[in-house]
Structure formats: structure tokens, C-alpha cells
Amino acid sequence: MQVHRPYTLHDALALMAATPTPTPIAGGTDLLVSWHHKPKEKLALLDLSQLGGELAAMRLTADTLELGALTTYWDVIASPEVSRAFPLLAEAARQVGAMQIQTRGTWAGNIGNGSPAADGVPVLMAYDATVVLQSTRGRREVQLDGYYTGYKKTVRLPDELIVAIQIPRRTRKAEWFEKVGARAAQTITKVGVAVVNDEKGWRVVANSVAPYVCRCRNLESALQKGQKFKSPEEIRDILKNDIAPINDMRSTAAYRETVLSRVLFYRLADKA
């Protein structure tokens, strides 16, 4: 096992350009999940923990929130300004594991790991976040919606590092987040959904119902047209083209589809 520990972003990007490409880690919380089963011989890690000066900052301006790549869930929970400006971020952060995970796990890591059950990604995508990628070749911005191309597959190129997440500040007419798991806390999501309606329109983002966290575009257009729903089944019929849930150890496809439709139906009736 090789662990690189750069002290500057410049060095980090140089290491990302080397072969074999290391896996960047920040809090290491996802890495530990499979640590004991992972063959270590060829493991190469890039420990970003020393880049606090360059990657840890949260910047809230009049029109944007920028989360440096080392921003943890707890940083958001502990910031009254950020929690007020983007309440769903704090709400989702509080439901990620226990406090030990919240203080180590990062938003960028949650995006980078690419789990379909990621709890941080739906709210970011619903807020229309942009991922800032950097490499020795330069810097580019990618919409989080569009970042994923398949199960644990993303548009990030091997030498690119997520350096920040940018979220536009907009006037919102509706915003809510719901996570459904087996128990009341420290639970792995069976199904989750974040919904935002702002000046650019509706964004409905679900997790654990497709190979990656995704927007439900058919439902969004229906909402955009002002469609009112008479039953959860009506929503389910629309969602059929948006999601592709599976049966696995944590739940069933039928449950995920049904509960997502019901959550959407009742919460939209409440708060739309």
C-alpha cells in the first residue's frame, strides 16, 4: 500500500497525474467500510488531510455558497449562516451516520464515492450544485446533475481532483428532504428524495432508486406544467421512466418505488 500525503494542492495535482493514479481520500469514512476486505498490495491513496488551507474553506457570498473539498458535514451543521441559507444541507448532514462520521466525512467525498445511496448528493443536486474539478491541465466546472454516467462511474478524469462544490443562491418556493431507513438514526437509506422549486424550476432528486443519484425529469416536467396529482399511483406511473430501483439486502424495488411515490405525493400535497 502506498500513501501520498501532499502539503500543497500543486503537489496533490502532480501526484494525481502520476501512474498508477492514487485514490484521493479526505475523511476516509467510505474507505473504511470495506477496508478489511480490500486487497492492500496495489492500493495507492492520496491523503488530502494536509490541504486544509486550500480546500477546507466554506465561502458564503450574496450569490453562491462554495464548499471546499475538505468541508465536512459537521462544518455545515455547525455554521448557522450556511444552515440558514441552505437548510437541506444541514438536514441531510444530520442524517449521515453518527457524529463521528459527520465530523470526518466530506461533501466532496460523498460525491466522489458515487454511491447510489449517498445522503449528501441529493440535496446538493437539488440545489443545482456544480462540481469544480482541477488537474495539472487546468480547472473545469461540471454540473453535479450530469456528473454520474453509471454505477460508480463519473465524468471525472483519472487525474482530476474535486476541489470545490459551488451552489447558487436562489429564491426558493419549496425545498424539502426525506430519508427513509429501517431505524430512526444511523441508518442506510432505503429510499431518499430531495425536492427544490426555485426560479429555475423544479428539481426532484432521488437516491437508492437507480445506479446513481438522479433527477426525476419526467416528474419535474409534470410539476413544471402545474400538474396536480390525485394519488401516489399517478406519481408512480410518471416515476417509472425516471428511476430503476432494484431488490437488494436493504430493501425491495417495489418498496422503493411505492414509498418514493407516496413520500412525494403527501409532501407535495403539503408543501408544494
Place this chain on the structure above:
Amino acid sequence: MATTVEAPGTSPIGRSTPRVDGPLKVSGAAKYASDFHFPGMLYAVPVGATIANGRVVKIDAAAAEKMPGVRKIFHRENIGKISRSVLGPGFEGICDERRPPFEDDVVRYYGQYIALAVADTFESAKAAADAVRVSYDKEKPNVSTDLKADDEPQVVVTTFGPANRVRSERGDAAGAFASAPVKLDQTYVTPAETHNPIELHATTAIWDGSTLTLYESSQGVFNLQGVLAQMFGLPKENVRVITKFLGSGFGGKLWPWTHCPLAAAAARQLGKPVKLVVSRKMMFQTVGHRPRTQQRVRLGAAADGKLISLQQDYVNDKAILDHYHEDCGEATAFQYSVPNLRVAFGRAKRNIGSPTAMRGPGAVPGLYATESALNELADQLKIDPVQIRVLNEPKIDESLGIPFSSRHLLECFSVGAEKFGWSKRTAEVGSMKRDGLTLGWGMAGCTWVAARFPAAASVQLRDDGTARVACGTQDIGTGTYTVLAQLTAQRAGVPLDKIEVVLGDTSLPAGPISGGSMVTGSVIPAVFAAADNAIASLLNIAVTTPGSAFEKRKPDELAFEGGRVFAKVDGVAKGVPFADLLGRANLRLVTGGGEGAATFGNPKPKFSTQSFGCHFVEVTWQAEIARLRVSRVVTVIDAGRILNPLAGRNQVEGAVVMGIGMALFEHTTYDPQNGAPINSNLADYVMAVNADVPPIEVHFLDYPDKEINELGARGIGEIGLAGIAAAITAAVHHATGVRVRELPVKIEDLI
């Protein structure tokens, strides 16, 4: 409810007493088995089989042996002799997995130890264990969850000796069922559950010539001593087992497991102390679990709800070589009155590690089935579930034909119903609402055996005014240190903070296993006799010591109270503190030993001794988003006299929390392909967390049961987990209309 005998303030008995070992625990000074370190100590990490059925063909340890810091890779060829142990007469030599580790090259369950890496550090040992390459002849494992009883004779071998597969029988159960006006015939399933105490199993083994010392996380140091002495061919007195503190065990640490002789065998060969800590993943594979059970319950009743016939036929799965029986019929034969009854069991061999006792073994899964069946019968007859139980209350223990020593189950029901507000329940499914939520109300009864194991103790009174009480039992976190201090304070009149309690060591007077909820009840006579003997010795000294105030008296003219010796004619006010007497006699201390006999296993008891209780449960159900929560629990327990209500309440609350886990979350799942427990970590093995725990009201009836001991205290560690799952599933049915007969309840099944 009964009132306590002593007024509060005058006696430590019955008073809520914070743990005397609390400061040690919160400051980190309490030493658990893996906290002991010795010079030159080595670390061992086992290699577990990655198949569940087959044969080890080759173990290639060449690479592992060359790794830095590695001392040795042990396997079948080089571990040295580890013999078998046998069950002894009485309650000793008990072991659920009898085959010594590495005895043959056959793999019978996933994770079975096949090699052991020993190195200078834990990290080196782990790396070496990971580098051992094993090839197998692999066969498909049988971990099927469909349990059909194997073909076994009528009398079978179990962990505790032979047992008749007809557990209990009276009348003509089948005939009475056939002609009963009302029938219920349902099958209830409980899954494999894993204990998961936070303290992992651990052994540190140290040899000194032909004596072996083991620091072990054990709920039964004396049984472990006997088994290990057999396995290494030693006199029992050459093996010492020490368990100062346990981060609980829930039954999983009652009997020895294979990691312990492995550590001892490695230490024997390497001539150094060896520490082996079982990993969390291995905790799901090699140290026992509650087995899966499948229980068919048939009830026949009259139209008014009076039971006519009860049949319970159950099967549990077990390991290929061993003989575990989950005694689901334990409580069935006496809990309710029924003239015709038959309880019988079978077992099904699977490629799994041996099951073992888990908190409330037998009765907990058993009562889930029988109490659920009774709830279903009540619904079928449109009778209130409390009423059907009142209707079937027995006058005596009908299985033994003897009276109960103390049974107040009806009062439990009435107190529980009143505290819960049960009279406001409307029976129709989904009929109760609050704040937009659908409520479900359910209840169940519970019971747990009460008895004494043999116990010995010693009490010293010392010249500095302190006392020491010693007993080779263990404190699994339930408050045994505290209750021994309370008992000694009561008898010797020494304040709690001046009492040293010493437990968890086979060099002490033999104490009971921390099992069956029997420690407190068992140690009372031993500690009291020990204190009385120490006091008797003191009175002799008082009359024989020159210059003593009592020099001219006879011992029987003296008495002892509140730590003072006094002449009966003068009263305690003129008494002399025992420390002064010892000082005058130039004695450092007086010691008394005491013993209490067993009542457990008595073939001809005069009374049936059991604890009783009930749970009333509320769940909230949001059908819209399929959210189910347990929102309120009222539990009433009739467990005799409660010596420490603070610790007692904590035991029952903990059991209720575990019951929420049992009902809604916990299950160990085996991979049908390779036989591995799939969810073998604390993220995927879902149990209740704080956010799942509702307000829990615990009420004790506090009727002393003098058949058990002079204080009338029965046990409380397990009864709180009995019945709770049946109460929760009844509440789930009341809210949702869905009858769950296979635990845990999955919200997927409720929509």
C-alpha cells in the same frame, strides 16, 4: 403492590444505588480482558475458513512466515495437542462447540478457524493472517432457512445432556384440538440473531511451567477453568481464569469458544503471553448466536376463549457436530391453564457455527410464538387480549402439579393496563389516531425461570473499618459489584463506600455463571452466611481478647448490628465498632466463608419458581411514507424483591430496547452460496439505536419470594426481553392489519 419491608434510609437493600464500579468505568480504569498487557506479549489473529463446507487441502504459510515480526503460523500440523472436553456431572464442563480447534481438516462452517498467525504486534499478526493462502475441496453449504427437523431419536443429546424431544405432555392435545370449537394453527419464525456485546471476545494466555492463567471475557470463569483444564490435561487448580469486567456478553460468553484454547496452545509453544481478540466479523461466525427457530403453534379453545388444547412443535437450526437445543417450550407448559398440551422439538443441522444461549434463551423466541398465537386467538374471538389471559390464568403450575412460589401475573396485567390507559383501546384495525398518525396498541405476557446456582463467598471485616467480599462470579455490566456491596453492607453494617468487592477470578470462592438471571438470587445466601461467620468469629474474639469490653461475656450474649458488637442487655448504643475490637486483639481481619446450595435442577421441587410480567406497547404508523416507530412501552415485572431498583430498571429498559431490535431489526443472514453471515458488521446488522427508543415505563410489583432466598429476590436480567416482540407485532397488526409471523417486521411487508 407490596411494600418494602425496610423503610428507605435504614437499609441498603431495596434502595436505588448507583454502580459502585461506575467511577472505574467512566474513567477508563476498569480493566477488561484485552486491557491486560505483559512483557514480551505476542498477538494472535486467527485465519477463518472462507468456505462453509468442505476440506482444507493445503495451507501455504510461506509468505506469511517471512513477514516482519511474525513468530509463527499455527495450523493443524504444528499446534500441538489440544484434547476434547466432556460434560461433567452437575453443571460443569459445558461447551457448545466441543471439537477442539484444528482437530481435523474438515470445514463445517464459514469462519471456522484453520490457522493462527502470531506476531510481535497486532498489525503484523493481522497482515500475516491475511497473507496465509488456503486451498479447499469445496462443497455446497447447507444454510437453508426452511427448517425441517432432522431424523433424530426420541431422546437426543443437547449441550446440557440427554433430553426427550417431547418437552412436556398432558391430556390428549391432538384429540382435544380436533374437536375444539375454535382453532388456531400458525407457524412463527424467529431469525438467527447475533449477540454483539460491545466488548469483543478476548483471551490473553500466560503459561508459568504447568500452570495456565487466562484473562478472558467470560460469563463463567469456573466452567472455563474446568473445560480448559481438560483440553490441556491439567489439574483444575493449575488453570486460573480472570474476568474482572465484562463489556457484556448476553449469553455469548457463557461457555468456552475455540479462540481460547488456540491462544493457550500458541502461548504454550512460544513461551510467551499471547493475546487474541476476536474481530467483530468473527463475532458473527465463531462465538455463537441465537439460532433460527420455526414454531408451529396450535391452539384449541372454547367459544369464550378458554384454552382446551395447546401444541407447540418447534425446530431450531444447529451446527453440524454440536447439539444446541433452543428450549422454546420452556415456559409453554405452565404459563396458562390448559388441560391438553404437547410441546415437542426437533433440530436441523446446518453449516453454521454453533448457536448458543442468547439473553432469555428458549423462552424469548418461545414466548414470541405462544403469546402471538394467544393474541391472534383473542382477535379471532373478538376478546380483549388481556381478558383472554385472565381467563386462562392457572391456579398451579399444571406442568409439574405444584403451586407457584409467588405468581402475580394478574396484578401485572391490571397495573400495566392502568398505567398504559389500555381501557381506551378500540379493537378495530387502524381505528386509533393521534396527530395524523395511526396508533397500534398491543400487549403480551412474559415469564422467566427463577432458581439458584450453587455459590460460595467470603467476607472479611478489617481493622480499618472496611470490609471485603469476594466471590468468583462475574459482573457482566448488570450491577453484580454493586449488589454484593449492598448485601455486605446490609449484613455487616459497613457503609457501601468502605466495602471492597472482588469478583471474576477462579482463585476466589466458586461463584455462579452470569447466566439465567440467577447471580443475585444465588449469592444472597452465600454472602449472608459468609458475613454471619465473620461476625461469629468476631464475637468469639470479643469475649476472649484481654481488655475487651466483653471479656466476661459469652458469645451468645452478644449481638452485632451496624458494624458494632454489643451486649444484648446494654443495647447497640453501648456497642464497640468491630475495627476497635480487631485492633485490641492485634488482628488485621476476621474472615467468614459461606455457601448457598443450588435449587436449579431440583428434580422434586415443592414450588414452581418463576418471575412474571407483561408489556404494553404503542406503535405509530404513517402508511403514507411507511414509517413505523415504537412510541411508548409500559412494562410491569413481578420478579420478587428488587434489591437495587436503579440497576433493576436499567436491566428491564435495556431488555425492552433489545426487544425493539428483535421485533423490528435484528437478523443474521447467511449467504446461500458460501455460507458466510452476510451482514457481519455493526452497520449492516441493524439494531435499535437511541433514536428508536421511546419512553419506557417500568413498574416492579416487589413481592418478596422467600422460596428463592431470605430477601425474596428473583432475577431480572432476561425477563424484560420475553414477550416484548409479541406485544410489538400485535401493535403492528392493530395499526396496519398486517400479521407478521416472521421476525423481524420489515416495513417492506407493511405496505
